[in-house]
Amino acid sequence: MKKVSIILPVYNGEEYLNNLIPKIRNQQLDMEIEIIAAVSKSKDNSLLVADNLCDITYSVGNFNHAKTRHEAVLKSSGEYLVFITQDITPFNEYWLHNLITPLLEGKEIVATYSRQIAYNESSYTEELVRKFNYPNYDRVCNKNTKVKWGRKNIFYSDASSATTRAVFLNLGGYDFEIETNEDVIFALNVIESGKSILYNSNSKIYHSHDFRIREVFERYKLIGSFEQKYKDQLKDYSSLGEGKKLLFYLTTALIKKFKIKELFLLGIDMPTRYIGYKIGYKKAIQRNYK
Template identity: 50%
Template sequence: MKVSVICPVYNGEKYLKNLFSEVREQENIEFIEIIAPISKSSDNSLEEAKKYADIAYEVNNFNHGRTRHEAALKANGDYLVFITQDIVPVDKLWLYNLIKDLSDKTVAAFSKQIAYKEHGEIEKLIREFNYPDMRRICSKENAEINGRKNIFYSDAASVIIKEEFFRLGGYNFIVPTNEDVVLANNIIKNGKSFIYEPNSKIYHSHKLSFKENYKRYEDIGKFEKLYSKEIDFSNTSGEGKKLVIFVIKNLLKKGKILELGYFGIDILVRLLGYRKERK
């Protein structure tokens, strides 16, 4: 397996030494190349990346899609692995388990995400809902079974066969967020499939303020409006309701009353941000 790992970086100096060391220590992989496009940062991200990555360079105008695509053009591996700077592999088989079942038909996969211990119960439950232990194959044939999850895909830790990536147009577009959803939709529209692989595990979660969540969901609403004619988002609200019910039930079961109140405000903030742009 010859793998190119692409990790966009912004103010990520504190993550890079540990993250890139963990990537290089992955087992059963013949060749690992690390490519780090660095957005202009206020720390020493560029200098630090040059120490530990094979290719590190500064990006003037970051975009979630186009920046990743331009990095992929520099890749020498047969597989493109996209990660974010704030993940940590759970074990040394994360990468192998992510890649091992790809084929001519199943051209991509993404990892299970586990919340960091220091993050709150809400974030842990959201990750538990979105990243269960059951493997899922997403394809045209499974669209009815999977519902909205059929185009649920995260490039916080994902892989795609490089040849297929470019055949599908890759990430060669400008988006406010959710470039991975566009790619997932293109995979399925072209008769291919991708896997949610729960045996490939990473730690990844956020501790965002209400303001940050508002902006995040504002971008999601903007994205869905932009792609409303190309991608079917009709099941989004239904999946969102399932998530809310799951979190509330488990917070009540655990007696997390304060977290329940916080979650109510957080959901309202996300909804307001989403609806602002989705109208």
């Protein structure tokens, strides 16, 4: 029987694990499932809970978005690798089957990622953001679709993604240190290798965040720093146009629903993203000249 290894970074995740792991075990999949929990130092019982529920559990000294995931892969044994975050919830018992199946059907698609649906308690704005980024139709992305999809051509999320072990390791995996967007680097490597990524709308999870303004600012500082560091690789994938499309989409939808409070908050949120991005980008340039 083939095996799929689920790579799961954990931090203060006790409440998530008790809900998530049984739903993973309940997936309708004709493969053995192996769950590897990489647990960072937490204030709750994450390590104990993970040790009871997962197949391989170990403590992480210094968490890094890329390196930690790569080290977890090296502890795994599955032919297929699935990367998730602790705060997702599978939409149904076919999430994993639908995510993995395209990898079995041919050699062209070597990486897939799931459709994300906002949790019921999320704001209407966050619901719209998820619909904008994760529509109800598939996207196949490769070297030939750069113009068609723009920045979405390398949009990829390891909140729920899958690839084969062979492809992951052959492309270098996550064997590097980075503060954010490790999944974008992997997507770039897949595209440049001549293979395809599938945005897989049939594989669905619940996943969303209503960030505070300070959290938004810090998040986009990291994104700005990332985009400056990898500006050469990203030169064909401008994020500015995608940001404008998102702003127009959100503003139009909120006006139609007469969501005055959320329009006001959007008027704070979007400039905060832009300012954070610019500061992060500028600081990265300054670091390069030191």
